[in-house]
Structures are given as structure tokens and as C-alpha cells.
Amino acid sequence: MTTPAISFEFFPPQTLEASFRLWDTVQVLAPLDPRFVSVTYGAGGTTRDLTREAVATLHKSSGLPVAAHLTCVNATREETLGIARDFAACGVTDIVALRGDPPKGSEGFVPHPDGFASSIELIEALKEAEDFNIRVGAYPDVHPEAADAQADVAYLKRKFDAGADEALTQFFFEADTFFRFRDACEKAGIDAPVTPGILPIENWKGAVRFAKQCGTHIPSWVVDAFETAERDNREDLLATAICTELCSKLLDGGVDKLHFYTLNRPELTRDVCHALGVTPNVDLKNVA
Template identity: 80%
Template sequence: MSAPKVSFEFFPPQTLEASFRLWDTVQTLAPLDPRFVSVTYGAGGTTRDLTREAVATLHKSSGLRVAAHLTCVNASRAETMAIADGFAAAGVTDIVALRGDPPKGEGQFKPHPEGFDTSCELIAALAETGRFNIRVGAYPDVHPEAANAQADVDWLKRKIDAGANEALTQFFFEAETFFRFRDACEKAGIDAPITPGILPIENWKGARNFALRCGTTIPAWVEEAFEKAVRDGREDLLATAICTELCSELLDGGVENLHFYTLNRPELTRDVCHALGVLPKVQLENVA
């Protein structure tokens, strides 16, 4: 099993302390030579300006390939495309194009009166410029708003047909979940790369709540194992073991790239990467 290529997702800092944590996260994970790193938007576009600042700073100072998240929420088409143009002018030509979550307190996504109605419309507009490498979301477990699993596959097909280059999945707990989704996508004629999203579980309560909100199936064995590990003070050990095993199964099944949701807490992600043979570039060069 050869070591995978990895990428990492960060979120933009909202305090000075969080800024230091983001920089520490970047410093910890940059030596692993990621394909790219991405910076998220908050729900409802609440961190739009912070995302732009974090993307520009990372692009200038880190030497990493940076992908900016861009959503359809609370902005007109002109405003959204102006943000995209700003990214391109700053040298950032990788975008993760998403519909986006509604603002807190609003149950359903409501398009801006002059905005993009769907992620497919945003993707098509970005693709038409010819300036961007476009990544999109995908859902191995059924999205809460989808009628069924096939609807998620069909929607991803529309995104790829609109001009997306790669899909990044929501996190999941078992490799078989991803393999079923990958097979269904192949059957539907989707030939763009589909990269599994991996969530190293730093905090079981938080991860469990997030999984319930986004429709990710929680296997009974995972729930039982974490409840026992939390009681015994062995949560980090279990999290590392489960995440490493999941990634190993994916690699055995032909996966070549992994995308880690770091939550700006890099230690567990780093430890899993090391276990998979993803070592600091300097260390690899010394070995060579």
C-alpha cells in the first residue's frame, strides 16, 4: 500500500487566539506536502470576509496551494462572482463551490433574490470564466434534503456536468459507505475524481452531533466504542486507531487521495497521516 496524497480543510479564525491556532495548524501539516488546503465559509456566509483574508494570507505566506470555499448564500450573482474574481486576482484559482447552509435560525436554504439558486448554477458560472479548478461536495450517506441515495448521485452528476473537476465527500464512518457511493457514481457515468472526506474525531460529542445534523450514519459499534473510551480516558487512542483503519481500508480499495477535516486541531490528523506513511517532506528527502 503506497502512501496517499492528502489535503486539509481549515476554517477561518474569528479571534486572535484562533488565528494563532490556525497558523500552528498550518505549520504542523504543511510539511506533509498536501495537494491543497481549503478554507471554509461559516453557515450563512457569516465568515465570508474572514475566509477571504485567511485565503489571501495562506496563499502569500505558506507556499501551499489554497482552495477557497464559495457559497450561494446571502449574496447576489454579481457579488459572488466579484469574490471569485478577487480570489483569481490574488492568485487563488482553486474553489470549493457549494450551495451553502442557511443562516442560523432559518430551516431551509432560500436563494438571494438576485443570487444563484443552486450550486450547479454557481459551478457553471465559475466554469464559464475558464479561470478556476472547481471542487464540489458529495454525500456517501443520504443528504438530509435528498429523497434517497440515488438523488445524491444524480445531483453530483449535474455538478460534474456543470463544470466541476473533483468531488470531496462528507465524512463517513465505514469504508463500505464510500465504496457503495463510488460504485453508484461510476454506474451513473461520473468520471471525475471522488475524494473521501475524513474526520479525525477530536471530540466524540461534537462529532456525533455533527453527524446527526448532516445525515451521516453512526454505526452502533462506533457509538459503543467511543462511549467506553470517553469513560476510560482513551478517546484519542481510539480516534487515531479508528481513523487510521478507515483510511487503510480506503487505500486498499483503490483510493489514492484523502481530504482531512482538521477543525484547526492538527495533531490527530498528523498522527494518522504518519501512520499511513505520509511523512514530512524534509524527512522523505533525507531518507532519499
Template identity: 75%
Template sequence: MTVPAVSFEFFPPQNLEASFRLWDTVQVLSPLAPRFVSVTYGAGGTTRDLTRDAVATLHKNSGLNVAAHLTCVKATKEETLEIANTFAEAGVTEIVALRGDPPKDEGKFTVHPGGFESSVELIAALKDTGKFTIRVGAYPEKHPEAATATADVEYLKRKFDAGADEALTQFFFDKEHFLRFRDACVKAGIDKPIVPGIMPIENWKGIRRFAVNTGTTIPAWMDDAFEKAARDGRQDLLATAICTEMCTDLLGEGVDKLHFYTLNRPELTRDVCHALGVTPQVQLENVA
């Protein structure tokens, strides 16, 4: 079995306890030598400053290749590119460029006055700077706002045409969703890397709510399986087995990179990686 290259997504801490959790997560996962780690924005750009601080600290102290999320929400074009240039000046040249989710009280994305109208426009502007490797989002299942699944593929092609280098997908529970999406992308003429996003199930009820909100299909058997596992205290064992099996199947279909959504809780991600043959390569020396 091919040993995959891996990457990890973190979210920025909003209090002291969360800061310790992020550093613990970095300590656990950094020995696996990820291609990069990314730090998210909150909905509506709510964690913009926290993201910037976390990215700068990780870049300075962890030795990891850090990618910063950047969105179009609640900022002018000039303000957004200023943030991007701040990252570049700090030595961070990896960007995950997204339209971004609207603030929770607004319901739908509204273009900020003077702001980027779409992720495609943001990608093109970042590409013009010549400073960044640009990653983008992709949706193996229909985006909640997309008219059709075909529209998702066409929009992803526009992102690549605008200058994106790689796509990271939304998480999914059935590998067939990813494989069908990958085939559709090839048919549409997309030849850039599309990396499956993997969500180890740390908490089934929480992940289930997230899946419902993002339009991710939930296999009928999963509710029953996690209910039974909870009675025996075997949720983590079940989650590790499910995730490892799906990743193994993806590797068997020619996938060579995996992107893990860690939720700043690294143990399941670490265990799945170990099961896939991704073993410690380096030790983190200085995180402060």
C-alpha cells in the first residue's frame, strides 16, 4: 500500500485553554512530517486576527509549512490583499483561498462593499502577486448553494483557471462520492491535484450536525453503529476503523495525498495515520 503524504487543518485558539490544545495538537502531529498545516477562518471572518496570530506563531516556532486561510467576507479587496501581504512578509506563502461562510446571523453570502465577489476573483488577485501557492475548496457532494453537482465541477475548473494550484475537498463518509467527483473533474479537463478531505469522527453527534449543515450524506448504518459503540465505550475504536478503512480504499484507487480536519483533537488523526504507515519522522523542538 502506498504511504500517503498528509496535511492537517487546525483552527485558531480563542482562549488560553484552546491555545494549549492547539500546541498539544501540533506536538502530536508534527512528527508525521505533514506537507503543510492550515489554520482556518471562522464564519464571517470572525477569527481573522486570531488566524493571523496563530499562523505567524506556528510559522515562527514549529518548523512546519503553514498555510493561512483567506476569505472574501467582510473586507475590501485592499484589506484582503493587505492581510495576504502580511502573511508573505512573515514568510507564509501558502494560502487556502475561499469565498468564506457568511456571519451566522446573515444566512447567505453578501459581497462586502469594495470586496471580492467570489473565490475566483480572490484567487486571480493572489495569483497576480506571484507570491503564493494557492489551494482552494472542492465539493465531492453538491454544495448547498450549487444548482447541480455539475455546477460544482465547472466552478472548480474556474478556480484552477484563475490560478489555483490544488484543491482540498469537503469531508465525506463514502469514498464513492470522492471517486465520482474525481472522475467528473478529469472529464471536465481538470488536471491539477484534488486532495480528499478526511474527518476522523471525534464526536459523532457533533460531526453529524456539521454533516447535515454542509449537505454531506450520512450513511444509514452510521447512527446505529455509533449508538452501539457508545454503549460499550468503543466510539474511538469504531471511528478509527471507519476512517482507516476509507483512507485505505482511497489509496487503493490511486489517491496519494490526504488532508485531515483535526478539530484540534489529534489523537484519532494520529492513530489513522499510523495505521496507514505514516510514522514519526521528526520531533518538534521548539513551540513557544
């Protein structure tokens, strides 16, 4: 089994306590030498300033390559591109370009009158504005707003045609889900990297909520396994085993990169990475 290249997603802290948790998370995972880390944008652009601050701080203090999420929600084109230019000014030229989730309580995405109407428009503008490395979202399970799986693949191809460099998928529970999606992408003529997104299940009920929101299918065997594990108080053991097995199957199937959604809780992600052979990169000059 090949040792994968890895990357991690964090979300911006909204309290002092959360700031400490983010920094602790970075300290735990940074020694695994990720190829980049990303910082999310809240639904409806609610964490826009927090994301900007977290990205700048991580870039300056951690020494890690940082990718900033950027969405089209609740902002004009100029405001959005201004944020992108701010990222570039502080040395961050990796962008995860997304349409973005609508604000909580709204019925769906409505573009700002002077804003970008889609992630494709955002990608095209970013490519014109700066020499950004652009990553985008992809959906192995059908996106809730997509007509079908083929529509998801066709839209992803449009993102690459607009200038995207890599796709990061939504999380999924079975390797075959990703392999079917990968095959469909290849059939559609997509030859750019499509990296699997992995969610180590720190909280089962939370994972179920996330899955419902983004249309991720939960196999019945996973539901049964977690219900049993909850009764036996062995959720962490099960989560580690399931996530490690999923990643191992992906690697055996030719995948060489994995993107972990950490939820700013690093322990399970770290344990899975160790099980996959991703070990801390220790600078020998700092070892007594």
C-alpha cells in the first residue's frame, strides 16, 4: 500500500476557546507534513472575516501551505475579488472556490445582484485576477440540487474547463462510491486530479446530520455498526477502523491523495494517518 499525500480542512474559530482548539489541532497534525491545509467559509458567508484572519495567521505562524475557501454568497463581485486579493497579498495563492451554502433559514441560493451567480463564474474571475491555484468541490453522491449523478460530473467538467486545478470530493462511506465517480469523470474526459474527501467520524449523530445536508448516502451496515458501538461505548474504535479501511481500499484502488475533514478535532485523523503509514516528519536537529 502506497503512503498517501494528505491534506486537512479546518474551520475558523469563533471564540477564544475555539482559537486554542484550532491551534492545538494544527500542532497535532502539522508534523504529518500535509501538502496543504484549508480553512472553510461558514454558510452564507458568516465567517468571512474569521476565515480571512485564520488563513493569514496560519500562513504566517504554521509554515504550512494554506488554501482559503471563498464563496459567492452575500457579496458583490468586487468584494469577493477583494478578499481574494487580500489572500494573495499575504502570500496565500491557493483558493478553494465554491458557490457556497445559503444562509440558514433560506430556501436556497440566491446570487447577490452584483455578485457571482455560480462557482464557475468565480473560478473564471479568479483565473483572470491572479495566478491562483484553484480547488473546487465534487460530489460522488448526487448533490441535493443536481438532477442526477451525470449532471454532477458534467458540472465538475465545466469547473475544470473554467480553470480549476483540482477537485476535493464531499465525504462518502464506501470506496466503491468514489471509484464509480472517478470512472464517470474519466469517461467525461476529466483528466485533472479528483481527491477523495474523508470524514473521520468523531461524532456519529453529527456525521448523520452532515450526510443529510449534503446528500451523502449512509449504508445500512454503517448505521448498524454505530448503533452497536454506541451501546458498547466503542465509537472511537469503530470510527478509526472504518475510516482506516476506507482509506486503505482507496489506496489499493490507485488513489494517492486524501483530504481529511478534521472538524478541528485532530486525534482520530492523526490515528488514521498513522495507520496508513503517514508518520511525523521530525527534524533531527531538534532531537536531543
